[in-house]
Amino acid sequence: MEKYLMRVVSRLKTDKRRMVARSFSVRSIDHRHNQTRSHSNAAFSAEELSHFNALASTWWDASGPSRLLHKMNPLRISFIFDTIDRYAIQSLSRETGLKVLDVGCGGGILTESLARNPRVSSVTGIDMSEDVLAIAQQHKKQDPALVFGGKLEYRLCSLLDMPVPKAASEGHEEERYDAVTLFEVLEHVPNPSGVLKAATDRVRPGGWIFVSTVNRTAAAYLTTIFMGEKILRIVPEGTHTWSKYINERELREWFNEHKTTVPGSGEHWDVVRSEGCIYVPFVGWNVGGPRDLGNYFLAARRLQ
Amino acid sequence: MGFYTRHATLRVFVPGCNAALYSKFRPSSRFSSSLASAPPVAGETASVKSDKASSAYDKIASCLYDVVVVGGGISGLTLAAALKSSRYTSHLRIALVEGMPLASVKSWSPDPDIYSNRVSSITPASQQYLSQIGVWDHVHTERVQAYDDMRVWDGVSGARIHFDAFHLGTEDGTLAYMTENLNLQHALLSRLGSLSSDPPVTILDNTKVAEITNGYEFDDVDLSSWPTLKLSTGDSLTARLLIGADGVNSPVRAFANIESRGWDYNQHGLVASLEMEWDDRQRIAWQRFLPTGPIALLPMPDGKASLVWSTTPKYAAHLKSLGAGAFCTLVNAAFRLAMVDLDYLISRVDEEEIKEDFEWRDARLPVEAEGQQFPVRVVEVQKGSRASFPLRMRHCDTYVAPRIALVGDAAHTTHPLAGQGLNLGQGDVASLVRVLERAVQHGSDIGDEVVLQAYWAERYPVNHVMLGVVDKLQKLYCTDFPPIVGLRTVGLEVVESLDWVKKMIMRQAAGSSVL
Numbered sequence: 001m002e003k004y005l006m007r008v009v010s011r012l013k014t015d016k017r018r019m020v021a022r023s024f025s026v027r028s029i030d031h032r033h034n035q036t037r038s039h040s041n042a043a044f045s046a047e048e049l050s051h052f053n054a055l056a057s058t059w060w061d062a063s064g065p066s067r068l069l070h071k072m073n074p075l076r077i078s079f080i081f082d083t084i085d086r087y088a089i090q091s092l093s094r095e096t097g098l099k100v101l102d103v104g105c106g107g108g109i110l111t112e113s114l115a116r117n118p119r120v121s122s123v124t125g126i127d128m129s130e131d132v133l134a135i136a137q138q139h140k141k142q143d144p145a146l147v148f149g150g151k152l153e154y155r156l157c158s159l160l161d162m163p164v165p166k167a168a169s170e171g172h173e174e175e176r177y178d179a180v181t182l183f184e185v186l187e188h189v190p191n192p193s194g195v196l197k198a199a200t201d202r203v204r205p206g207g208w209i210f211v212s213t214v215n216r217t218a219a220a221y222l223t224t225i226f227m228g229e230k231i232l233r234i235v236p237e238g239t240h241t242w243s244k245y246i247n248e249r250e251l252r253e254w255f256n257e258h259k260t261t262v263p264g265s266g267e268h269w270d271v272v273r274s275e276g277c278i279y280v281p282f283v284g285w286n287v288g289g290p291r292d293l294g295n296y297f298l299a300a301r302r303l304q
Numbered sequence: 305m306g307f308y309t310r311h312a313t314l315r316v317f318v319p320g321c322n323a324a325l326y327s328k329f330r331p332s333s334r335f336s337s338s339l340a341s342a343p344p345v346a347g348e349t350a351s352v353k354s355d356k357a358s359s360a361y362d363k364i365a366s367c368l369y370d371v372v373v374v375g376g377g378i379s380g381l382t383l384a385a386a387l388k389s390s391r392y393t394s395h396l397r398i399a400l401v402e403g404m405p406l407a408s409v410k411s412w413s414p415d416p417d418i419y420s421n422r423v424s425s426i427t428p429a430s431q432q433y434l435s436q437i438g439v440w441d442h443v444h445t446e447r448v449q450a451y452d453d454m455r456v457w458d459g460v461s462g463a464r465i466h467f468d469a470f471h472l473g474t475e476d477g478t479l480a481y482m483t484e485n486l487n488l489q490h491a492l493l494s495r496l497g498s499l500s501s502d503p504p505v506t507i508l509d510n511t512k513v514a515e516i517t518n519g520y521e522f523d524d525v526d527l528s529s530w531p532t533l534k535l536s537t538g539d540s541l542t543a544r545l546l547i548g549a550d551g552v553n554s555p556v557r558a559f560a561n562i563e564s565r566g567w568d569y570n571q572h573g574l575v576a577s578l579e580m581e582w583d584d585r586q587r588i589a590w591q592r593f594l595p596t597g598p599i600a601l602l603p604m605p606d607g608k609a610s611l612v613w614s615t616t617p618k619y620a621a622h623l624k625s626l627g628a629g630a631f632c633t634l635v636n637a638a639f640r641l642a643m644v645d646l647d648y649l650i651s652r653v654d655e656e657e658i659k660e661d662f663e664w665r666d667a668r669l670p671v672e673a674e675g676q677q678f679p680v681r682v683v684e685v686q687k688g689s690r691a692s693f694p695l696r697m698r699h700c701d702t703y704v705a706p707r708i709a710l711v712g713d714a715a716h717t718t719h720p721l722a723g724q725g726l727n728l729g730q731g732d733v734a735s736l737v738r739v740l741e742r743a744v745q746h747g748s749d750i751g752d753e754v755v756l757q758a759y760w761a762e763r764y765p766v767n768h769v770m771l772g773v774v775d776k777l778q779k780l781y782c783t784d785f786p787p788i789v790g791l792r793t794v795g796l797e798v799v800e801s802l803d804w805v806k807k808m809i810m811r812q813a814a815g816s817s818v819l
Contacts, residue, residue, distance in 0.1 A: 074748065116747035117747045142529055143749060144368065144525050
């Protein structure tokens with residue numbers, strides 16, 4: 001791990017100070033998490049917030065800046081439900097009647113499709129950008145099935161502000177979520193470990209965390225920032241910050257080591273699946289490429 | 305359910321809305337009568353109003369549909385039947401609006417001696433699709449004629465090309481099936497009637513679309529992006545997804561402001577149902593390219609045939625006005641004589657004179673021409689079966705807009721010389737249904753433009769190539785300018801001698817790459 005981090009750090013000489021602060025070791029992230037817990041708005045920086053506020057009005061424009069996100073959405077949904085179909089533990093996981101928390105829901109692209117899925121019984125979408133969330137609310141009104149379906153709810157808050165739901169106990173129902181989704185979120189927050197930790201606290205045993213983010217590699221810089229934002233301009237400039245990208249291996253390690261951070265709780269996470277995901281211009285998104293190169297999806301399952 | 309109380313003032317909307325993508329949230333029995341509205345009986349001007357509609361709210365709720373199809377032709381009906389036959393989309397609430405009455409189509413009981421003049425060539429790919437969605441079982445197969453041989457030749461140079469089952473390599477060697485459009489429409493309506501899907505398709509026939517507007521906004525719901533149709537019956541429908549299967553002058557396309565480009569061929573397609581001298585039991589489609597346009601004779605069962613004669617509007621009008629005997633003679637002449645002889649015969653009016661002159665000229669055909677095969681002579685034209693319509697090429701810039709998709713002739717119109725019109729429409733339907741199935745599985749809004757764009761992206765290039773090839777063929781053969789005739793003759797002879805090229809052409813025409 002040390003050696004690996006050194007390599008990462010040396011690769012990032014130009015942005016050394018920032019990079020060291022972001023190096024994704026469990027200990028240092030947890031340390032940062034403790035610092036930021038008291039003022040939870042730090043879960044999202046001011047620049048990020050203003051960037052996404054500016055994108056709000058075009059969020060649902062099929063040919064607008066969020067086009068790639070729209071096109072990625074079916075892949076996310078397939079990833080979620082294929083994973084549940086393949087890896088659900090019968091005695092522990094629920095396969096229908098799912099209660100989902102969509103963190104960083106944005107304009108509600110994923111949130112709405114989750115709410116339309118007959119296997120989902122309720123979805124809560126949370127986001128910290130007021131403008132973007134207003135768009136989500138407004139867009140929801142365009143589908144009476146969502147308005148009257150009663151399954152979809154939005155909240156303007158950070159994950160850290162969400163009350164931690166209670167575990168099932170005698171006479172009480174399980175309040176925790178069957179799944180927490182963090183799609184294209186971790187690369188935008190300053191304390192990914194804190195966000196992940198907060199997500200794990202809200203998942204019931206047998207439940208899931210679904211993550212998508214980007215590897216911090218030269219290839220990812222070239223594709224997502226250089227080509228995507230600067231040359232082809234298919235992604236709004238300023239959407240991505242390379243130094244905030246998280247390697248698949250780092251995320252995997254975080255989940256593997258997480259079980260030891262809460263001794264005695266019996267909590268244990270199992271990364272069941274991760275898949276690379278690449279956008280090919282004129283072709284579309286493809287799942288199944290190398291998972292340590294660019295964008296990737298990852299699914300972790302909570303065991304007892 | 306919790307939302308009843310939370311939205312107490314609007315709960316009357318629940319039925320229509322919930323009928324949407326959630327079967328799970330089907331409302332309580334109190335509302336289900338308006339949801340599971342009366343079964344769609346063709347001929348019934350039946351209505352979206354429920355008997356229990358007691359308030360204005362109830363009425364609006366029952367007007368919400370997931371899919372509204374405008375046009376009860378083959379494309380529109382196929383789309384409705386396909387959506388209802390798919391396990392992913394059968395729960396959708398679908399309405400179909402058709403301007404003509406459909407009762408007579410539904411109760412069609414054909415006379416074995418009479419064939420409608422509106423026929424289509426169905427490729428094996430389209431036939432397979434119709435089987436797959438359960439429609440083919442309802443087709444009167446005794447009125448379908450398969451053919452496994454196609455003879456096409458140049459009316460100026462006499463160069464010939466011959467396609468047969470060998471070039472296609474399909475199981476039974478069928479190149480295509482000829483059938484009356486009515487037969488298919490009847491089968492589609494029967495299929496829709498036999499489906500037990502809930503809710504059934506609401507068929508509003510004998511109903512015209514008076515106006516299409518954007519929807520409305522009220523309280524918690526914003527339907528301003530949902531197209532709303534005002535019908536001639538006074539009812540109105542609001543659609544999550546509006547399908548334009550409404551033909552070449554599509555009102556849906558006009559509403560969506562989609563540009564349709566192309567040109568008129570300055571030709572009319574003259575169709576007629578014919579009786580041959582005898583049933584030669586051969587399954588051959590004949591087509592001869594004359595400088596005025598191609599003439600095609602397509603086999604129908606029991607020694608009958610269907611004519612599609614593309615020619616100048618003047619000739620078309622004249623041919624329609626002629627007596628039956630003279631008309632049949634001219635059809636025979638058009639397959640056998642040179643253009644100069646045909647021009648002369650068409651300039652005559654007296655039936656006896658035309659007949660005599662034809663026999664005289666036919667007897668003087670060069671010996672080698674006799675060696676070439678011609679179709680059996682035509683002896684009778686079914687009364688009232690002659691009709692003509694202008695031929696044109698049209699292609700829309702796009703087939704989709706937010707909450708709108710065009711299929712079939714509304715999206716593209718082609719010259720009938722390749723018998724592809726109906727098949728391109730079937731390909732559209734198959735593609736759109738696949739796209740909508742995926743959208744439902746992914747929880748997307750089926751009216752979302754991003755969803756619909758996948759349909760356009762898949763179909764536009766395929767249709768564009770087919771329209772282009774047909775258009776070039778039409779232009780190539782509509783001349784008797786010697787250098788062009790020379791070139792096309794060499795080209796045809798080269799293709800004729802290369803089996804693999806023929807094979808490739810046949811595969812394309814049979815639709816193996818279309819569906």
